[in-house]
Amino acid sequence: MLNSSKVVGLPLSRIDGPLKVTGRAKYAAEHFGPGMLQGYVLFSTIATGRIAEIDTSEAERFPGVVKVYTHENRPPAAKKDEQWKDEVAVPGHPFRPLENDRVLYDGQPIALVVADSFEAARDATSIIRVRYEAGEPHTDLKREQDNSYVPPVPRDKQMAPPPPRGNPEGAFAQAPHQISATYSLEGEYHNPMELFGTTVIFGQDGELTIYDKSQGSQNSHDTVCKIFGLDPEKVVAHNEFVGGAFGSGLRPKYQLFFAVMASLDMKRSVKVEMSRREMFYLTWRPTSIQNLSLAADAEGRLQSVMHHAMHATSQYEDYQENVANWSGLLYKCDNVKITYEITKLDVSTPGDMRAPGAATGVTALETAMDELAYEVGLDPVELRIRNFIHRDQNQDKEITSKALHACYREGAARFGWSERVMQPRSMRDGNDLVGWGMATGVWEAQLSPAEARVRLSSDGKVVVSAAASDIGTGTYTILGQIGADAFDLPLHAVSVKIGQSTLPKTAVQGGSWTAASSGSAVQVASRMVIATLLRHAQKMENSPLAKATEEQVEVADGRLVLEANHQVGVAISDIMDAAGVTFIEENGKVEPDPSIQKKFSAYTHSGVFVEVKVDEELCRPRVTRVVIAVAAGKILNPKTARSQILGGVVMGLGMALYEEGLADHRIGRIMNPNIAEYHVPAHADVEDIEVIFIEEDDDKASPIGVKGLGEIGIVGVAAAVSNAIFHATGSRIRSFPITLDKIL
C-alpha cells in the first residue's frame, strides 16, 4: 500500500495541462521532418467484391505527387509477417492495407497517394479510376442474425460465457414474476478530438522516429518492426500526447502502416493523417441484439437469469467482447444461462470502445432489472439491494471489495430518490414529464504487468519513467503524485516521462488498468530506490540507520529516516556523496499475483441516478440531472478521477440518446460519417452531473489499492436514462439510441 499520502489524494490539476492548453504539447500529426511528404488514402466505394482495375496514371502525373501505392505495387517489405497480431488483436486475419484486390467493407483503404503537400495528395486521390466487381453487401445485423455463431477461438478466457448453473428454464417457468425482452443497440463510432495520424521521420542511417496516435507506443513499435522486418533498436515510437482515444487507439491503425511503408520505400519522412470521415471506417462499438429473461419470486429475489447476446463482426476477424457475463455475477442468482454469439457482416472489424461489452450488456441487464422492479412492484433500488451478493458466482470466487450498497445509499440520498413516486407519468414540471431512473454499473478492476523506472538525484529531484500512455486520463499526474509521496516532495519536483517505446515496458492504456498497474510499478521502483539508499547509508561510518530494515525507513524532508522516529536519519545528499554517486535509479515491476487471482475477482461498481424531462408534445428527452456514485478502490486524485467519470457519463448520454451510425444497407455504407450528422453530446446536451466517490480499502485489487476509473463511468448510464424515460412517459424503449421517434 501507499505509505503516507501528502500528495496522493489531492485534487491537483494535471501537470500536462499547461502544455496542452498553450499548444506546446505536440500530437502525432504535429511533428515535422526535413523534406517530409504527405500521404492521403483512397477508400473503396463498395462494401464487398474485388478491384478489377485501378488506374493511377493520371494521379501520378498530378503536380506534387511523388508516388501512388495500390495492391499492384505494394512494396515487398510490407509483408514480412502478414499474420503478426498486435498486443490487443482478436482472432482472425488482421487487416493489412493493399494486401490484395479484395474489398471487405465500404471505406476500406485501397490506395495511398504520397505528395509534397497534403492538398496535392488529397486532390490526386479523386482522379484515381477504379473499376470494381461488386458483390451484394450484407451489413444489416437484424437480417443476418440467423447466421450468428459461437466464436470458435475465444479472444481470451474471461470472455467465454461461464458454464450454465442450476435450472434456468425450469426456475423461470415456475417463478411468479417473469420478464423477457429483446434489446438492441446501434453501432457507435469513435470520435476522439484528435484524429489518427502518424509522422515518420526517416533518419540518416535509416532509423525511424515515429509519432503515432496510439494507446501504446510499444504496440505501435512492435507492430511495424514485425510487419516490415525492422531492427527493433532502429525504431522509436512516441505517443507523448494523445487527444482522446477511448479504445480506438488500442490496435494500430492503417495510417501507421502506410506512413512506415512509404517512408521505407522512398527513404523519406512521411506523414499520413486521417480525416474525420475515416473515423467511421476504423473501429466501432458493434451493433448488438440481446435477449434477456429474468424471473423473481414474490419478494423480488432473482430465480432465473437468461441472457443471450449477439453482435456484429467483420468478414476477416472475430471481434469479441464480454457482453453478457455481467448478468451472471452482478446479482445473486443460482439459475443462470449466458450465451454469446457474433455475426459476420461486410464491415470493418469492430473494436473496444469505453467499457467494451459491459456498456452494451449492462444496458440490457439494467433496463431489464427496471422492468422486473415494476413487474414485482418494488422500488428499483430495493430490488437491487435484495439481490446483492458479495461473491462472483460466475467464477465462484470472492470479491475483493464491493461498496455497491454505499453507492446506492449515497447516490440516492444526493439525488433525492426517496421523493420518487413509483407510478410512471406521475411527476411533472410544466409541459415536461419528469422521470427518475437508476441503474447499476460494473467493470473489471484489472492489473496488467507493468514496469517503471524511478531516478532520485542528489539534488532531491525525481524522474519517473515508463512507456505508459496518457490518453487524457491523467496518467502523468498520478504517477508524479505517487513518486512525490515516496520521496516526500511536492509534485513539481517530480518529472514524469511517458509515451515512448524505449521506456520500461507497459501494456497499452486500456481496460482501466493503467493507474493501478503503472502506479504500483512506480511505488515498487520508489521503494527499491529507498532500499538502495539504505544500503549506501549503512556503509557510512557510525550510520544511525545501521540496523534499520527496508520496511523501517522512509524519506522525509530530504533525509532517509526511521519511519518511527524522524530524528534518526541521514540527508540523501550526504548518502550519495559518501557513496560517490549523483543519482540512484531502479526499475520496478508488478504483475498479477496468481495466489490472489485464484481466490478473488475484482470489480468497480457504481450506482447511477438520472433525471429526464420529456416535453409532452415534442417528446424530446433531456437529461437534466445525473448523480453517479462510484466505488473504485483508492482515489489518487479526485480531480482527474472526477473528469474520468464525467467523460464516461457524457459518452453514456451519447449511447442513450444520440450516437448511431446510419447505414444504407443496399450499398453497405454509413451515411452520416461526420460529427454534424453523427451527434456526440455537445455542451448543450449536458446539464448537471454530480460525481461521488465511495473509497474502498482494497489491498488485493492492486498493490496500491487502486481499481481504475477509465470505463466505469459509462456503464449503466444508458439504462438509467432509458429507465427514467419509462418513468416519465410510460414508454419502455429497448432500442438504443432512444431518439424521439421511438418515444412518440
Ligand code: MOS
Ligand atoms: Mo479501453 S476500450 O480498453 O481503451
